[in-house]
Amino acid sequence: MTIAKPAHKRILLKLSGEALMGDDQFGINRDTIVRMVEEVAEVTRLGVEVAVVIGGGNIFRGVAGGSTGIDRATADYMGMLATVMNALALADTMNKAGLVARVMSAIAIEQVVEPYVRPKALQYLEEGKVVVFAAGTGNPFFTTDTAAALRGAEIGAEVVLKATKVDGVYTADPKLDATATRYTKLSFDEAMSRNLGIMDATAFALCRDQKLPIKVFSIFKHGALKRVVMGEDEGTLVYA
Ligand SMILES: Nc1ncnc2c1ncn2[C@@H]1O[C@H](COP(=O)(O)OP(=O)(O)O)[C@@H](O)[C@H]1O
Numbered sequence: 001m002t003i004a005k006p007a008h009k010r011i012l013l014k015l016s017g018e019a020l021m022g023d024d025q026f027g028i029n030r031d032t033i034v035r036m037v038e039e040v041a042e043v044t045r046l047g048v049e050v051a052v053v054i055g056g057g058n059i060f061r062g063v064a065g066g067s068t069g070i071d072r073a074t075a076d077y078m079g080m081l082a083t084v085m086n087a088l089a090l091a092d093t094m095n096k097a098g099l100v101a102r103v104m105s106a107i108a109i110e111q112v113v114e115p116y117v118r119p120k121a122l123q124y125l126e127e128g129k130v131v132v133f134a135a136g137t138g139n140p141f142f143t144t145d146t147a148a149a150l151r152g153a154e155i156g157a158e159v160v161l162k163a164t165k166v167d168g169v170y171t172a173d174p175k176l177d178a179t180a181t182r183y184t185k186l187s188f189d190e191a192m193s194r195n196l197g198i199m200d201a202t203a204f205a206l207c208r209d210q211k212l213p214i215k216v217f218s219i220f221k222h223g224a225l226k227r228v229v230m231g232e233d234e235g236t237l238v239y240a
């Protein structure tokens with residue numbers, strides 16, 4: 001009997017901040033974060049190197065209502081700090097679950113987390129540690145999706161796994177159209193021409209230029225991350 005091998009050696013997992021809320025209105029839901037870490041742990045046990053970019057939308061978003069009247073750049077820095085909080089919670093939960101996690105921040109807050117240094121991140125990944133990238137790209141006017149594309153390209157990830165609330169890309173918004181069907185895969189050009197919002201335009205363009213495939217899947221579906229990593233039919237693959 002041959003044992004199935006993972007389809008990917010190194011992945012970049014983008015987790016939205018909102019995913020951490022669970023059914024709460026904001027913040028970090030304990031059961032949800034523990035469950036998410038279990039899904040990640042399962043994949044690391046297969047020998048896959050995992051880097052994570054975490055969002056901050058559960059705490060603060062630069063363009064959200066709570067930032068009304070605040071300068072956009074300032075609000076965005078607040079959003080980046082929110083991702084640092086999530087990263088600390090995520091890494092702490094990972095360490096308690098028996099993983100070894102390291103947080104690297106795109107903005108210097110050296111008493112709290114170490115700065116992002118690419119060779120160091122690569123070293124951690126080679127050592128089997130999970131690297132959690134915090135503070136997005138470190139620049140206002142960007143998103144953590146763009147950070148996922150950027151870091152994914154930098155560390156030579158084979159794929160960016162975009163974890164969302166829906167289990168893939170559909171022919172139309174499945175919340176509004178019950179007849180929408182899920183794509184198993186589609187090319188960057190098809191996604192563009194059909195105007196399917198998979199990631200924001202900057203993130204999407206970066207992945208397309210770098211020929212870095214994106215897999216959209218649901219983090220709320222138990223075992224989905226593992227099935228994605230094993231190359232099974234789960235979510236939607238966007239390819240060059
Ligand atoms: N063609 C489509 N395929 C899948 N989801 C879609 C599509 N168009 C719109 N959506 C919507 O996109 C949302 C999924 O993105 P979400 O998890 O909110 O992403 P993010 O993590 O960027 O906030 C869902 O609310 C879904 O209804």
Ligand SMILES: O=c1ccn([C@@H]2O[C@H](COP(=O)(O)OP(=O)(O)O)[C@@H](O)[C@H]2O)c(=O)[nH]1
Pocket residue numbers: 015016017018054055056057058060061062063075076077078079080082083135136137138139140141142143144145146147
């Ligand atoms: O490179 C980045 C990444 C994030 N942000 C800010 O951080 C917030 C939280 O990130 P995001 O909205 O991407 O989080 P998610 O939707 O994944 O929870 C954003 O609204 C921005 O204000 C930013 O300014 N630059």
